[in-house]
Amino acid sequence: MPSTVDEQIHPHASGDAEKTVNAHSAPQDLVLYAGWFCPFVQRTWLALEEKELLYEYREVNPYKKEKEFLEINPLGLVPALVYQNKALYESLIINEFLEDAFPQAKPLLPKDAFERARVRLWIDHVSKKVNAAYYRTLQAQEEEKQKEALGELVEALQKYLDQVKGPWFSGEEFSLADITIAPWINRLYILKEHRGFKDELVGGKWKEYEKTIKERPSVLKTTSEPQYYTEIYQRYLRNEAQSEVAKATRAGKALP
Structure with missing residues (x-):
């Protein structure tokens, strides 16, 4: 399979995300090296936006592995x-x-020591359970394996949702837990269109929480137009993507 399959991606952010990129093009002490399409990038981008820090955005195509970036x-x-x-x-x-x-910027972890630990515990859950099940559902080709992975994803989301105090994970304050899951909530439409995911499968207050996340200004400001995400995720749906995450998922390994 040619490694160039992932290199021909849309070269930059679009929509509201492009406006955000343009607003952060000036040199700063804090430089974010990013790929506009990457959900892992978005959760750091969200933290920068939420804390209202001065930063410079630099677009990188991680599939090309340029020497400077390495x-x-x-x-x-x-x-x-x-x-x-x-x-x-x-x-x-x-x-x-x-x-x-x-520390002078807006905090994204609670002051209470126990609640900070609880946030970190469920960040770990999202990273190990939700993210992994998302990609297994996305890349599975056989219907039986798709259903199995989807079931794992729904269970992982239900467990997370049980911990959400509302409206945000820790209550009234938006935290790193919300940031960690937001990019995948933002990309659930791919599974809704192609893998049978429905909000009703999670149940409870999932639809309310999902809506609240997607309407968060920082999420809107770091999200590109959906057609460009769809171009990329078609490769995952065919299990042809050559990202490190896709390769790990294919091999049954933990996500990098």
Whole structure:
């Protein structure tokens, strides 16, 4: 299978996300290396927007593994963050760094120590259970395997939803837990159109929570036009995508 299958992607963000990119084109001490289409990027992008930090957005095609970018992240994955000439990668680690490095900005973790730990616990659940089941559902080709993966996804979402205090995960304050799941909520329409996912399968207050997430201004500001996501996810639906996540899912391994 040719590695170029993923390289011919739409080159930049569109819609509201393009406006956000343009607003963050000036040089800053904080530089986000991003791929507009990537859900892992979006959760760091959301943290930057929520904390209202000054940052520079730089678009990278992670499939091309340019030498300059590999010097910033040897894994060649987005997002990556450079701050005062020091590089970090992995979206969840970056988000924790932003909390620690900019305490004067809007907090995205609760003050209460137990609640902070609870947020982190369910961030881990989203990363290990929700995300993995999402990609298995997306990439499965046999109907039986699609249904099995979909069942796992629904169960993982139900467990998460049981922990949501409302309107946000921790109650009145938007947190890193909401940020961590938001990009996949934003992309559930792909599974609704192609894999039989329905909000009613999750039940409870899922539709309300989903709507609240999708209407969050930071989510709207970091979301491109749906047709460009669809172009990319068609490759996943055919199980032809060559991203590291797609390859890990195909091999039955943990997501990178």
